[in-house]
Amino acid sequence: MTSSRPNIVFMLLDNLGFGDPGCYGGGVLRMAPTPRIDALASQGLRLTNFNVEHACTPTRAALMTGRLPIRSGCDRVRIGVKNGLAPWEYTMANMLSDVGYSTAIYGKWHLGNVPDRHPTALGFDEWYGIQDSTDPVFDFFNADRGIFVRETKVWEGRAGSPANETADYNPENRALMDGEITDRACRYIEEQARTGSPFFLYLPFTMIHHPALPHPDFAGVSGNGPFADCMYEVDHYTGRVIDAIDAAGIGDDTIVVWASDNGPPSHGTLGPQGDPGPFRGCLGTAYEGQMRVPCIIRWPKRIAPGRVSNDIVSILDFYGTFAAIVGGKVPTDRAMDSVDITPLLDGGASPREWVIAFVGNTLAAIKWHQYKVHYVEYGTTPGKRYKIDLEFPQLYNVAADPKEEWDIFGTNLWISEVTHGIVHAYRESVKRFPHVPLGGDGPAPVRER
Amino acid sequence: MTSSRPNIVFMLLDNLGFGDPGCYGGGVLRMAPTPRIDALASQGLRLTNFNVEHACTPTRAALMTGRLPIRSGCDRVRIGVKNGLAPWEYTMANMLSDVGYSTAIYGKWHLGNVPDRHPTALGFDEWYGIQDSTDPVFDFFNADRGIFVRETKVWEGRAGSPANETADYNPENRALMDGEITDRACRYIEEQARTGSPFFLYLPFTMIHHPALPHPDFAGVSGNGPFADCMYEVDHYTGRVIDAIDAAGIGDDTIVVWASDNGPPSHGTLGPQGDPGPFRGCLGTAYEGQMRVPCIIRWPKRIAPGRVSNDIVSILDFYGTFAAIVGGKVPTDRAMDSVDITPLLDGGASPREWVIAFVGNTLAAIKWHQYKVHYVEYGTTPGKRYKIDLEFPQLYNVAADPKEEWDIFGTNLWISEVTHGIVHAYRESVKRFPHVPLGGDGPAPVRER
Numbered sequence: 001m002t003s004s005r006p007n008i009v010f011m012l013l014d015n016l017g018f019g020d021p022g023c024y025g026g027g028v029l030r031m032a033p034t035p036r037i038d039a040l041a042s043q044g045l046r047l048t049n050f051n052v053e054h055a056c057t058p059t060r061a062a063l064m065t066g067r068l069p070i071r072s073g074c075d076r077v078r079i080g081v082k083n084g085l086a087p088w089e090y091t092m093a094n095m096l097s098d099v100g101y102s103t104a105i106y107g108k109w110h111l112g113n114v115p116d117r118h119p120t121a122l123g124f125d126e127w128y129g130i131q132d133s134t135d136p137v138f139d140f141f142n143a144d145r146g147i148f149v150r151e152t153k154v155w156e157g158r159a160g161s162p163a164n165e166t167a168d169y170n171p172e173n174r175a176l177m178d179g180e181i182t183d184r185a186c187r188y189i190e191e192q193a194r195t196g197s198p199f200f201l202y203l204p205f206t207m208i209h210h211p212a213l214p215h216p217d218f219a220g221v222s223g224n225g226p227f228a229d230c231m232y233e234v235d236h237y238t239g240r241v242i243d244a245i246d247a248a249g250i251g252d253d254t255i256v257v258w259a260s261d262n263g264p265p266s267h268g269t270l271g272p273q274g275d276p277g278p279f280r281g282c283l284g285t286a287y288e289g290q291m292r293v294p295c296i297i298r299w300p301k302r303i304a305p306g307r308v309s310n311d312i313v314s315i316l317d318f319y320g321t322f323a324a325i326v327g328g329k330v331p332t333d334r335a336m337d338s339v340d341i342t343p344l345l346d347g348g349a350s351p352r353e354w355v356i357a358f359v360g361n362t363l364a365a366i367k368w369h370q371y372k373v374h375y376v377e378y379g380t381t382p383g384k385r386y387k388i389d390l391e392f393p394q395l396y397n398v399a400a401d402p403k404e405e406w407d408i409f410g411t412n413l414w415i416s417e418v419t420h421g422i423v424h425a426y427r428e429s430v431k432r433f434p435h436v437p438l439g440g441d442g443p444a445p446v447r448e449r
Numbered sequence: 450m451t452s453s454r455p456n457i458v459f460m461l462l463d464n465l466g467f468g469d470p471g472c473y474g475g476g477v478l479r480m481a482p483t484p485r486i487d488a489l490a491s492q493g494l495r496l497t498n499f500n501v502e503h504a505c506t507p508t509r510a511a512l513m514t515g516r517l518p519i520r521s522g523c524d525r526v527r528i529g530v531k532n533g534l535a536p537w538e539y540t541m542a543n544m545l546s547d548v549g550y551s552t553a554i555y556g557k558w559h560l561g562n563v564p565d566r567h568p569t570a571l572g573f574d575e576w577y578g579i580q581d582s583t584d585p586v587f588d589f590f591n592a593d594r595g596i597f598v599r600e601t602k603v604w605e606g607r608a609g610s611p612a613n614e615t616a617d618y619n620p621e622n623r624a625l626m627d628g629e630i631t632d633r634a635c636r637y638i639e640e641q642a643r644t645g646s647p648f649f650l651y652l653p654f655t656m657i658h659h660p661a662l663p664h665p666d667f668a669g670v671s672g673n674g675p676f677a678d679c680m681y682e683v684d685h686y687t688g689r690v691i692d693a694i695d696a697a698g699i700g701d702d703t704i705v706v707w708a709s710d711n712g713p714p715s716h717g718t719l720g721p722q723g724d725p726g727p728f729r730g731c732l733g734t735a736y737e738g739q740m741r742v743p744c745i746i747r748w749p750k751r752i753a754p755g756r757v758s759n760d761i762v763s764i765l766d767f768y769g770t771f772a773a774i775v776g777g778k779v780p781t782d783r784a785m786d787s788v789d790i791t792p793l794l795d796g797g798a799s800p801r802e803w804v805i806a807f808v809g810n811t812l813a814a815i816k817w818h819q820y821k822v823h824y825v826e827y828g829t830t831p832g833k834r835y836k837i838d839l840e841f842p843q844l845y846n847v848a849a850d851p852k853e854e855w856d857i858f859g860t861n862l863w864i865s866e867v868t869h870g871i872v873h874a875y876r877e878s879v880k881r882f883p884h885v886p887l888g889g890d891g892p893a894p895v896r897e898r
Contacts (some may be wrong), residue, residue, distance in 0.1 A: 025474035
């Protein structure tokens with residue numbers, strides 16, 4: 001297929017679990033129907049084996065670079081210290097800019113808290129949103145009860161000059177944030193459609209991350225508390241973005257992706273949040289409840305409607321897939337982990353056969369077809385969180401046993417040959433292209449001649 | 450609404466979990482797509498809060514009588530001793546017969562192992578299938594490994610004379626059983642449709658109960674073992690029954706119900722079986738993973754297609770609902786627990802607000818709207834099964850917390866007023882209509898004048 005220039009609108013939800021949207025088994029069952037998300041799924045490809053990294057920063061690093069986050073120094077969420085992508089990373093926004101796309105991000109970045117690591121320094125023409133995560137609002141929120149206040153800001157910027165802090169990211173603005181992201185997204189889509197040039201709009205929403213503080217228009221709508229109210233809100237914003245695309249007459253050749261960044265956090269810390277659906281585990285583990293999240297891809301020009309696929313896809317893969325579609329450049333001077341999944345979009349199978357799961361810098365698990373090997377065990381019962389290294393790996397057939405409860409390693413030792421091959425190839429790649437140290441402070445790669 | 454005479458075809462699966470069919474989040478995710486079951490759901494009403502009893506016999510007793518199984522002496526599975534419904538119970542088959550229906554059951558009865566408790570003694574015109582469960586096949590299956598053999602038979606009978614044993618229910622016949630049930634069902638539907646008189650066809654399939662022994666035509670089709678193969682088979686038989694109904698030209702005014710009898714068994718006993726989807730728990734507990742199972746109702750003449758409802762419905766309710774539809778008699782000389790849910794079928798809300806969950810004769814839990822109170826805690830981790838009485842009840846919001854992990858009793862003591870009212874009403878009913886002793890050996894109720 002020759003290269004084309006579809007618009008790309010990428011909606012990334014925060015901490016939304018596999019089991020939250022209606023089309024993934026949540027919705028009405030959670031007293032929060034999601035008709036717009038479900039409709040999007042019916043118009044496109046719904047993935048049931050879409051794999052992300054173990055937390056916000058790593059997943060966003062994987063998406064933006066097509067590289068395992070441990071390679072770019074982004075293998076965990078770092079608070080209060082310099083963090084994020086090195087300025088020399090070649091992000092998805094860089095790659096799309098270089099083939100003529102306009103680029104914008106409205107929402108949560110979480111890949112750099114210093115000027116040369118802001119999105120407008122890493123390929124985006126413009127940015128509105130937050131630099132880090134929504135947790136500081138939570139601290140702020142508890143201020144009158146005497147709890148530590150960590151101030152955080154809303155940012156705005158354009159490429160070519162430093163971004164500015166424009167408002168406090170406090171509980172009030174947190175409740176308004178995703179509405180504002182949506183307003184700006186709809187305006188941007190309308191304006192860009194008029195130009196006739198292709199655009200990449202990245203919308204990392206701040207919901208459904210705790211604290212669940214719904215917009216005043218949505219407070220109480222679910223009858224089951226603020227989390228369910230926020231799910232109504234998420235569905236509404238999804239619908240507004242889709243409506244803006246379709247109203248602008250660009251629906252046919254716009255790739256819409258709707259996905260989450262990681263599994264829901266443990267109930268043990270926060271009370272009920274998102275739900276991992278049929279899977280075990282939570283954010284910060286390597287169980288399927290963390291690794292697998294919703295992902296819907298709509299592109300009427302090329303993707304048949306109403307399809308559901310359980311083929312393995314990774315958040316890493318959008319980089320190489322978009323590059324293949326638009327004829328963008330994929331760096332060869334660094335380790336790349338992205339797989340071009342256009343064969344899947346075209347109705348075939350995913351070329352990806354396995355994913356490797358790091359939790360921080362721990363190689364925690366490898367999934368190969370329906371088999372999954374764990375090297376670390378995580379306790380996920382509320383109030384009983386633990387992590388232990390395993391003397392022998394555990395093996396689960398996640399298609400037969402989605403809750404990863406029935407260890408079959410002892411009777412399937414053959415799997416080690418598969419996993420050893422995967423680990424060996426990873427280690428060889430690290431010898432050739434060493435990791436950037438944690439925090440993203442590493443030398444630029446030596447360009448190949 | 451005046452009474453009508455729709456045909457009724459009731460397919461009851463055995464041990465199939467909430468998460469197994471595709472339209473409930475399983476299917477392709479389990480390497481066992483279920484296109485025919487999913488299509489049935491899209492043509493009718495799919496329930497996401499359909500509640501059953503804790504095991505095979507209790508659920509079947511509830512379905513047949515509209516009475517809590519503890520009232521009819523059927524509160525548990527009894528093996529090797531006289532069991533089942535007392536001959537004076539007025540089953541759904543009796544009720545439908547009395548208003549002119551032809552009645553047949555092909556499949557697993559599990560409500561009586563002596564002649565006057567066989568289905569043909571309790572309202573059915575004809576029967577083909579098994580008297581008890583499929584477990585004895587498992588023992589038989591292990592015979593060459595020196596494990597106890599318990600012989601069991603395939604039965605056949607017509608009302609008016611005792612049923613006969615016609616074959617061994619051994620591993621070979623177990624693999625063929627549901628194909629034979631389906632063949633007979635299709636013939637019956639075709640024949641009955643020609644008569645123009647209404648019929649009630651009860652199809653309690655023997656799948657997906659262990660041992661998963663697929664029909665030779667289905668062995669290996671899934672590429673993920675016999676359980677997934679059997680899911681292919683279940684979907685195929687579902688499609689054949691639907692095709693027979695539609696081919697006979699009676700689809701519009703035939704009520705098709707497709708449901709399971711209880712949650713999947715614990716992995717800890719058998720290895721991976723069915724999956725409870727987003728819920729916790731397994732057969733023999735009172736968690737949602739046991740209580741909630743798939744239920745699809747298709748009736749084009751009266752039920753709008755493609756609807757999904759999370760309203761509470763119980764397996765008890767078909768009795769009163771069918772009685773309301775056909776103008777059948779509901780006994781007044783015994784305690785009845787069935788709620789007429791025709792308002793739900795007609796597009797409104799379910800009139801049922803709560804369910805009471807017994808495990809054996811233990812009142813284990815009460816669900817009221819989205820709140821669920823447990824009086825007993827069950828450990829469901831493989832190899833760590835236990836049961837403990839609770840000093841204080843546990844309360845979960847199952848819409849916010851489907852895995853019942855976050856106890857909110859301490860901050861919601863108001864719930865006790867609700868549950869006390871429900872328990873009080875139940876106790877008062879027992880004073881008026883004492884339970885039939887376990888095994889179903891009780892005196893006939895004194896007829897009211």
